[in-house]
Amino acid sequence: MIIRNEKLRYIFLKILIFIISGIFIFRLADLQLVNGEKYRKIADNNMVKQIETEAPRGTIYTSDMQILASNRIGYAVDISFINVDDSVLNASLLNLSGILLRHGEKIKDTFPINMDSDGNFAFSFDDADSEKKWKEKNGFTAEQMGFTARECFDKLCLEYGLTPEYTNEEARQIIVFREKFRDHSFSSWDPIRIATDIKRDTVYEIDANKESLVGVSVIDEPVRSYPFGTTAAHLLGYAGKISGDEYLENEDSDENYSLESTIGKTGLEVAFENELRGETGKEMTVIDYQGRPQYDIMDTNIAAIPGNSVVTTIDLEFQQAVEKALGDHLDYLQTSGAAPEAASGAAVVIDVNTGAVLAMTSMPTYDPNLFTTTISDEVWNSLNIPSDDPVFPRPLYNNSTLTALQPGSTFKPLMSVAALESGTITGETTFYCNGTDPHIPTFTCLGNHGSENVVDALRDSCNVFFYETGYNMGINPIVDYSEQFGLGNPTGIEIYETSGTLGGRDNKDDEWTDADTMNTSIGQGGSSFTPLQMANYIATLANGGSHYQAYLVEKILNNNEEIVFDHEPTLINQVKIDPENLALVKEGMKEVVTDGFAASYFYGFDHEDIGIAGKTGTAEYGDNSVENTSWFVCFTPYESPEIAVAVMIIQGETSSNAVPVAREIVDAYYALKPATDANITKEVTP
Incomplete structure (x- = not known):
């Protein structure tokens, strides 16, 4: 009986094994014969892939929180290997x-x-x-x-x-x-970006043909956007697709760039790249044998974190007014024949009490939106002028910070300070001008001014007075005070700038002569400065000698709009100027706009209650085939200065061609300034 039961169990076990084996054989046949190709593709080609998602760049704001640079959602076409x-x-x-x-x-x-x-x-x-x-x-x-x-x-x-x-x-x-x-x-393993910012109709057709487009996917991407186009283009700069060299340079950095990353190229976009960039996100995605995403493994995804936002010192309306003033006047000079070659220039406005740049423009300009997607060779070649000559109109070049030219007579207020402070002259010192210098007769003046003191000489821009002053003083005090006012040195602004050149023995290979000193004394010779440096020098003079670092960024905000950086004005150095000497220089500059070369352009200005002080300048550059550079610098109000302005027009021919731009800038400043404007004094960081 026991033996019989064991035989039955043995037979049952064999039947069970036979049934199970049959099921396995049937399933194997289904996998290999019936649906073999389908499952081979799934087994061999489905894979889990990590896809990096670009973080939206931070927003760049004006001081009144208008958006200068932000992002919009676009569509891009990628191909995976x-x-x-x-x-x-x-x-x-x-x-x-x-x-x-x-x-x-x-x-x-x-x-x-x-x-x-x-x-x-x-x-x-x-x-x-x-x-x-x-x-x-x-x-x-x-x-x-x-x-x-x-x-x-x-x-x-x-x-x-x-x-x-x-x-x-x-x-x-x-x-x-x-x-x-x-x-x-x-x-x-990184997907290759084939096209960016494509049209919605293009997306629809790609989707309709997705079965035949192997490895092709359409993704959302943040596209950099500059809503005001050319406004503040040179200080903003632009961001664009990372180049191969930039990718390799940053491959080992903590920023985790991909081959399709957007990266700052110029201006604030590159200066604050680490703040604006944000943190890349990661998505684990299953893709099929044709490279098409199937589904995300959601619990492993890491969301991208947008970059920090930057708040600039620029007021939108004022910036636009400054740009219009310069652009319109350049057009007028060219079309009217007053200065046919005047196609380039710059204008800078600085808060004299902080160093904040309130407006900065350079002409010709460009639209940074051109660089947010693929730019054509034709457009690129029209913008990227391959010349180091500053007289060439170069749209991508920021003349405000990168073009250093001789300052001409706008250097004379600094000369006056150096001469008065060094004891070379006093307010009573006079020199007689008959149109030529007594030491070097080939050094001439535009007028026959007769006997002039320092106030007269500033008003009349008398070369002979400053030739003789320089001859008696020597080059060393000129170099010393130029450095104290920041000329020939970087201003410290966040974007790229050139330091210019300070004329002196150290910057001349040949022996330094009295003629070199005299030439330097009227803003010619080896000295060359940028409009930003000139504006900062006038700001230092206007406020009584406090030389501040120039800056463009007031605050940095995180994603919760919390302030993570708040700029405090930085005092670079204090120029010691006797108040009586300063008053003489300011008086001479005031008379430039009331009785001198700039007076006709400031007709109707409120000289009594507001007041303004300025200085014209005409500087030679190169040979006779190149027209003179036009300069005008000023500060206002006269008694309690708030802003300093520098205008430079390349090949503007005469200084009077720069003055109208400054007048429009000053008018715009007071027109836009609130009647109850409260001056906010910040603690100065020495």
Whole structure:
């Protein structure tokens, strides 16, 4: 009986094993024979991929919290590296190229072989060395280094599996994309950005063709936006796609840049890159064998954190008024024939009691929105003028901080301070002007002023007075006081600036002579300063000698709008000026606008209750083929100064051509200033 039961259990066990084995065999047949291809693709090609999400850059505000730079949501096309046959990939890329071109999207085409309408091929390299490097990167052998453009094109077609069924035009479109994969081989897991800020209709067509577009995805991306266009362009700068060199430079940094990151290039955008950038997010996504996202693994995602926001010292309406004043006047000078070559200039307004830059403009200008997506070679070449000559109109160049030119007679107030403080002259000292200097007769003056003291000489801009003053004083006090007023040294502003050049023995290879000193005394010779430096020097003079660091950023706010940085005015040094001597210099500058060269332009100005003091300047630059630089500097109000202004017009011919811009700036300042404006005094950081 026991034996029989054991036999039954044994038979039952064999039947159970047989049934289970049958189920496994049936399932295996289903996996391998019926649905084998489907599951092979899933098993072999589905993968978990980490996708980095770009953090929105922080906002840049004016002092009155108007947005100068922010972000909007755009759409971008990415291609991920997918291991598929060339025939499949090429067909997909041609399809994608056709969609983008039909909708007028910009594709960054860096492939250096072009083809004309007759089917002729040519390289687009600027030099032989660039061609050699490109061929080496693309695996050309020593024997192939002499290949023509057509031979190189045919070689790449063969490598990429581009069969004769493709036309040359189609093959080139595909190679443009295939080259991008090769260029990004050092980071093959990062998707490649093919197009940015595409139209919504383009998105719809890509989505409709997604089955045939392998590795292609459309993603949301923050696009940098400058809502006021050209306003404050040079101080803002611009942000754009990171270059290959910039990526490699930052590869080991903590900022975690990707190949498609937006990075600050110039101006405040680059100066405050670490604050504005934010923290990159991460998403773990399952993608299918064609590279298409399937679903996110939500519990592993890390949200991107937007960058901090920057609050500038710039008032929007005032900045726009300053830009209009300079731009309109340059147009007038060119079209009227008053100064036909006057196509460039700058204007800076500084708070004399803090060093805050209230307005800064440079002409010609540009729209930073051009750089937020792909910029065409034609537009880039029109903006990027390859010249170091400051007289060339260069839209991308900030003349306010980067163009240093001789200051001309605007240097004479500083000369007056140096001479009075060094004891070289007093308020009673006079020199006789008959139009030529007694020591060097070839040094002339525009007038025959007769006997002049320092106030008269400032009003009349008498060269002979300052020639003789410089001759008697020597170069050392001039250099000393120039440095104390910040000339020839950086102002400390946050954006890139040049230090200019201070004329003196240290900056001349040949022996220094009396003629050099005399030339320096009227703002000629080896001295060259930027409009920002000139505005800061006048601010220092106006406030009685407090030389402040110039600055553009008042505050930095985090995402909760909490202040993480609050600028305090920084005193660089104190210039010791006897009040009586200062009063003489200011009086001379006041008479410039009441009785001197600038008087006609300040007709109707409230000289009694407000008051203004200024100085004109005309400076030679280069040879006779280049027109003179026009300068005007001023401060206002006269008794309790608030702002200092510097205007420079390159090839403006005469100083009088800079004065109208300053008058409009001053008028705009008082028109926009609240009637009950309360001066806020900040603690000064020495």
